[in-house]
Amino acid sequence: MEQTFIMIKPDGVQRGLVGEIIGRFEKKGFSLKGLNLITVDRPFAEKHYADLSAKPFFNGLVEYIISGPVVAMIWEGKNVVTTGRKIIGATNPAESAPGTIRGDFAIDIGRNVIHGSDSVESARKEIGLWFPDGPINWQSSLHSWIYE
Numbered sequence: 049m050e051q052t053f054i055m056i057k058p059d060g061v062q063r064g065l066v067g068e069i070i071g072r073f074e075k076k077g078f079s080l081k082g083l084n085l086i087t088v089d090r091p092f093a094e095k096h097y098a099d100l101s102a103k104p105f106f107n108g109l110v111e112y113i114i115s116g117p118v119v120a121m122i123w124e125g126k127n128v129v130t131t132g133r134k135i136i137g138a139t140n141p142a143e144s145a146p147g148t149i150r151g152d153f154a155i156d157i158g159r160n161v162i163h164g165s166d167s168v169e170s171a172r173k174e175i176g177l178w179f180p181d182g183p184i185n186w187q188s189s190l191h192s193w194i195y196e
């Protein structure tokens with residue numbers, strides 16, 4: 049079953065959105081396979097966002113991510129990478145539809161509350177970086193009520 053890496057950014061934690069965000073993924077039917085409240089240091093944040101190192105907003109992005117604790121998660125389910133991105137909404141909250149997390153809870157692109165892997169390959173890399181011990185191995189007993 050597909051897995052994705054989801055992170056509630058420091059603004060999401062500070063604003064008390066952790067329960068709301070976890071609830072949206074749970075209610076959809078996805079399974080939580082890893083969960084960690086963690087403050088990361090600069091080299092770690094730079095590694096996570098290495099693909100964006102040439103962008104003009106890179107330093108500000110790293111400052112933002114290390115500014116407080118984040119909630120790192122592994123979520124599992126059919127098409128969870130693509131569907132997770134839909135639940136999150138567009139990168140710029142101004143372009144995120146109402147009903148998405150960024151559409152409902154964010155205004156500025158640099159304070160957009162949540163991260164989600166953009167492909168199965170980046171999910172694999174990000175899960176490896178944030179969860180070196182891998183996911184927690186369990187199966188929801190609701191499986192046959194969610195999948196045909």
Ligand code: ADP
Pocket residue numbers: 100105109138139157158159160162163164166
């Ligand atoms: P996403 O998080 O939707 O996958 P990107 O990978 O393009 O988007 O960018 C990573 C993060 O960098 C964004 O979520 C946002 O926090 C920040 N970011 C992207 N573009 C900008 C920008 N123009 N100005 C400030 N921050 C930005």
